């Protein structure tokens with residue numbers, strides 16, 4: 036089937052289905068006629084770069100993170116002008132794969148959203164900057180290991196707001212106990228090796244994965260101290 040020309044300009048190929056026009060239009064005309072007030076909220080072309088920037092500043096509705104260490108599920112929801120929400124949900128494997136999963140919604144009611152998060156009992160209110168740091172480190176880990184960043188992350192990351200000025204310092208992986216202390220290079224290399232092995236074997240996130248546990252010098256000292264007392 037041949038692509039028809041854009042029904043607005045009739046010059047370029049109409050590659051985008053526009054709900055408003057009820058026909059195919061080109062990306063350039065889409066950019067001109069696109070209007071947040073008139074286009075349906077679920078139009079995939081609605082959010083241009085500048086609109087996404089603006090959306091990253093919409094008021095926060097909830098910032099949630101699961102409490103158990105190691106694998107963190109983070110949810111950031113913002114309230115839109117129409118009272119509905121946009122949210123991004125990210126899964127970060129802090130101890131191995133880094134950022135490994137992402138999903139989101141552009142237009143969901145508060146009721147639906149609340150129902151969704153209620154299904155995960157480990158969520159607790161979290162600090163946005165702390166979440167951003169964990170996510171940014173998750174990206175760095177995935178990139179360092181050569182793992183694929185989930186496609187949906189590119190689509191929904193604007194909901195988090197600016198990530199560029201979030202600083203990630205120190206060792207690639209952090210202490211499994213306190214989450215703050217650095218781990219020595221040879222340990223980091225060891226974690227990378229095990230992770231790539233587990234990824235290749237397809238056992239990450241299953242009960243067959245290799246269990247690791249490394250702590251920073253400070254936490255190690257405290258553990259020994261406790262033993263001494265006992």
Ligand SMILES: [Zn+2]
Pocket residue numbers: 041042043044045046047060061062063064065
């Ligand atoms: Zn056109």
Ligand SMILES: [Zn+2]
Pocket residue numbers: 052053054055069074075078080081
């Ligand atoms: Zn549209």
Ligand SMILES: [Zn+2]
Pocket residue numbers: 210211212213214215216250251252253254255
């Ligand atoms: Zn520590």
